[in-house]
Amino acid sequence: MHELAICQALIDQVRRVAVENGGGRVLSITLAIGPLAGVEPKLLEHAYPLAAAGTVAQDAQLLIEAVAVQVRCRKCKAETPALANRLLCGACNDWQVDVIAGDELLLQRVEIEPAVEPVY
């Protein structure tokens, strides 16, 4: 269960982004996670409230965008989808492939409520 450690790192980043952008309440956080990141999105969702409690992000909605695994074959150069435990070229079945998507563990976007009402 390393998802709590991941959440704590996430909250540290989100707090920094919030402070740099006016310090308002965080409304939503969008992540991109691929199957090869070694992180279970469901466990991350469970751990999130523990890490976020008492922070500017404690009421934020956690949105997780799944990224599909994609490989590029070194032999036939085809780019094909693959499963996390079957990283083979979908065209020629060779194992010498490079993962081009699916190992992301990214903070993509943070939505923040402005701390101060804008003056019109």
Add this chain to the structure above:
Amino acid sequence: MCRDCGCSLGPAAARVPFAAQPVGKGHVESIEVITAILDENDRVAAHNRTHFDGHGVLAINLMSSPGSGKTSLLEATIKALQGELRVAVIEGDLATENDAARIRACGVPAVQITTGNACHLDAQMVHDALHELPLDGLDVLFVENVGNLVCPASFDLGVHRNLTLLSVPEGDDKPEKYPVMFRGADLALITKVDLLPHIEEFSVQRARNSLRQVGFQGQIIELTRRGGPGFTAWLDWLRAQVAARQAEAA
């Protein structure tokens, strides 16, 4: 790889600079960030690497399930390389100092990191342990991770090489079950092959196929710590890595 830059998320995402950049104008500000969630760990890992490089030390992370023979392999390796390579070990364990005591009994320095309930080592824990270890005069630093085929895979420690052990009693399909762990390794060691006559369910060929199937592209060595050609091949791999590192440092 591209795990940190967002380029796989499409051209729009890839063009966004890493620094936070407000894009919204209404009452809600939407800030595009695109950073690795573990970028603080990655920063400390890079710092550790600088430490190792500054001292010309090759750092190797050992990962596997509990009981696959990490500490036994280190004991046998230290004995085999006595007087040839200067070795130290950082030991990760949930609760005990047992492994560090075993390593110290071989006559080399060992620092134990007791992680409590943490299921993995991270770059900061390794960094803290480095302050208790004299890196001067070392050739190789082994970091023995917590026995776990899941969590350690997500944390860069700043080492130069990652090793994953797969022992014969565990079964030959472990790579498919834990693809993230095995995929990221530089060397795979199939350990306890002296048990093969007793465990007929284990096929070395199936284990090799399973490793290739999850995208493992490095060398695979079958060995037992009791010696033999596999153990010699492991020592040769290690010697070659040390020589390459020292040539780079010089």
